[in-house]
Amino acid sequence: MKTKPILIIAVSVIILAIGGYFLFKKKSMSSPRQSDITQFLKNFNRQVAKGNRDSLFSYFAGNQKGEPLNRLLTALINKTKNPEVSFKLELNVDQSTITFTDQMLATAVVPVTFSDDHLSSKLSSLTFTIQKNEYNRYKIYQVDGTSFMTDYMAYKSSAWQKNYSDKEIYSPATLKAFADASNLKTRYDSVVWFSHIKDQTYFYVVKGKWNFFEQIEQPKDTSTTYKMGLAGPDYKEIIPADYDLVHTIGGTFPNLIEVEKDHKRGFYDLTGKIVIPVEYDQVFPLNDSENIAAMRKGDDYFWLKSDYTISEKADIRVSDIFSKLKQPPSFTLNQSPAGGITEFNSKEQHGAIYIPPSYLVDLKLIEEVKEFKNPLRNHVYFEESSSQYIVKAKALPVNATAASSDNWIQSAYYSIRDYFIGGRISFYDSNNMVLIDNKNNKLYGYNIRTNINTEEGGGEFSGRCNEFSINPISDSLLEVKATSVANIELYNNTYLNELPVFHLLKIQNGKVEESMNTKRIFAFTKFLKMDNHFIEGCYVCYKRNDANWTYTMTSSGAISPEVLRYMKNEIYADYNYKFKDKRWTDIFTQQFYSRYKPVNASVQDSLTEIDKYNIQWIDQKLKSLPAIKPNVLAAK
Known part of the structure; x- marks a missing residue:
């Protein structure tokens, strides 16, 4: 059940942290041998070939049966009722590369081959981390299936498509665009996307080295290895290939195309004329008949008029324009709202592309590039495409006077749910905060991490807790409290599923950054001296019922002694x-994986003054709660 939202653009990533990563053994235990690891993998492979799912689970530490592992085993077994999608999958165990990172730990990179009578073979790999457990038996403690799952889904898609002709898969407009794009490649290094609008097709052209996954996901401050432009239906250049990104046609304003270069924004029209110079830091479209946008250049703001003329520098307050933003606070997307369909120039990538207005990306309300189901393609897998993308405003700012020192910061809070068509779990939840900085007259977007699970996937809120608050500590430091989803195992075999999590955010250099970076779930214990407000709030605990990960709620409301015990330890x-109590060692090995190594008999010299204060504070709080067994409470 442990899950962690990994919000990426196009590659399905599965890294399975199974059980306790790196369990430490008694010195008397023998070290693993390469021949033993090879035999262990051969036995594992026999069970794969037989399709014995239950037997395969036993090869993993703790006999875990979570959904990420279940999906991996489903892929390895590779059985389908549809003969049209069948292909061979082989684990080439004899060709594995086995290394030993220490005396007790082995890493095995196992080559995988996909093959089919009508397709070229494809190579991939799986990386297993293997160690002996306390019973001297080998177990798999971690699997990196990143490349494997990506390659598996791509090959599965190819196996499906081999049964259909191009005319059955692609629309006539798409097939024509493929041919037109080939003609354009004599002038450009790549044609990456094409957009169908009112029976006309436009081409996103690139000069230089283009890689969709690397270029779109790279940090904003990283220089690109390509430049992008736009060509029209007649192959003539509308926008020169000189930009970092060309957005969806008509996505911000009708018949205009937003472009970005060196963090500056501007607009072209479809004739190739620059309508708004590419020199503005942000452009905020508004629902206003006279001023259709507010534009920021440095610390200065300007109005964009309905005739696309630009005003002189104006006294514009971000607190005033936020409520007038063109995009409603809550919205649902299942396709590009600009109309038309933008496709990959690829016979393997099938999603419909939406490159949203830059201000929505700045405010963290949507990714820089989003994929939806493409209605122009049939008989294909839409592995990374969304069926729905839902943004809900959970809390909007109240009116404030910018001159009031008490209201220098305001916030809006959003929940975001992204439903995927296939290949991953059904949805991902995330939360976002927009900060209105009245003092500096700026808007910032920040993704609040409200799913603090330690594995891939998405966790769902029960609805019993819905806390969000923001407390300015100084003129640049903010304390944010938000309900978060977790799956933290407690001493009494219950799981803490929802809890209030504190974030300390610092606004500096035009950015919002997290100031409490630690592996601790309760980060404040490392940086701040505790008082009651750190433990007040809504907590939900569950008890696991069976091996299928079904749960029953055991408590909801105020913090319990079990949570405080976890917090202290x-x-x-x-x-x-x-810990002298092995139960605590197992809990934190499970929670922290390789970041926890139970090797220190005493840590008193390492504890900071804040640590010592908080341990004493928690001890005093525990004394006022129901009595517990001393051997359970003691951290030592």
Whole structure:
């Protein structure tokens, strides 16, 4: 059930952290041998060939049966009722590369071959981390299936498509665009996308080295290895290939195309005329008949008029324009709202592309590039495409006077749910905050991490807790409290599923950054002296019922002694304390994986003054709660 939202643009990433990563053994235990690891993998492969799912689960530490592992085994077994999608999958165990990172730990990179009578073979790999457990048996403690799952889904898609002709898969407009794009490649290095608008097709052209996954996901401050432009239906250049990104045609304003270069924004029209110079830091479209946008250049703001003329520098307050933004606070997308369909110039990537207005990306309300189901393609897998993308405003700012020192910061809070068509779990939840900085007259977007699970996937809120608050600590430091989803195992075999999590955010250099970076779930114990407000709020705990990960709620409401015990011992675990009670060692090995190594018999010299204060504070709080067994409470 442990899940972690990994919000990426196009590649399905599965990294399975199974059980406790790196369990430490008694010195008397023998070290693993390469021949033993090879035999272990051969036995594992026999069960794969037989399709024995239950037997395969037993090869993993803790006999885990979570959904990520279940999906991996489904792929490895590779059985389908549809003969049209069948292909061979082989684990080439004898060709594995086995290395030993220490005396007890082995890493095996196992080559995988996909093959079909009508397709070229494809090579991939799986990386297993293997170690002996306390019973001297080999177990898999971690699997990196990143490349494997990506290659598997691509080959599965190809196996499906081999049964259909191009005319059955692609629309006439798409087939014509493929041919037109080939003609354009004599003038450009790549044609990456094409857009169908009112029976006309436009081409996103690139000069230089283009890689969709790397270029779109790279940090904003990283220089690109390509430049993008736009060509028209007649192959003539509308926008020169001189930009970092060309947005969806008509996505911000009708018949205009937003472009970005060196973090500056501007607009072309479809005749190739620059309508708005590419020199503005942000452009905020508004629902206003006279001024259709507010534009920021440095610290200065300008109105964009309905005739696309630009005003002189104007006294514009971001607190005033936020409520007038063109995009409603809550919205649902299942396709590009600009109309038309933008496709990959690819017979393997099938989604419909939406490159949203830059201000929505700045405010973190949507990714820089989004994929939806493409109605122009049939008999294909839409592995990374969304069926729906839902943004809901959970809290909007109240009116404030910019001159009031008490209202220098305001916030809006959003929940975002992204439903995927296939290949991953059904949806991902995330939360976003827009900060209105009245003092500096700026708007910032920040993704609040409200799913603090430690594995891939998405966790769902029960609805019992819905907390969000923001408390300015200084003129640049903010304390944010938000309900988060977790799956934290507690001492009494219950799981903390929802809890309030604190974030300390700093506004500097035009950015919002997290100031409490630590592996601790309760980060404040490392940086701040505790008081009651850190533990007040709504907590939901569940108890696991069976191996199928079904749960029953055991408590909802105020913090419990079990959570406080975890909070206290987490401080010790942060310094790799070796608990006398093995139960605590197992809990933090499971929670922190390789970041926790129970090797220190004492950590008193490592504890900071804040640590010591908080341990004492928690102890005092526990004394006022129901009595517990001393051997359970003690961190030592």
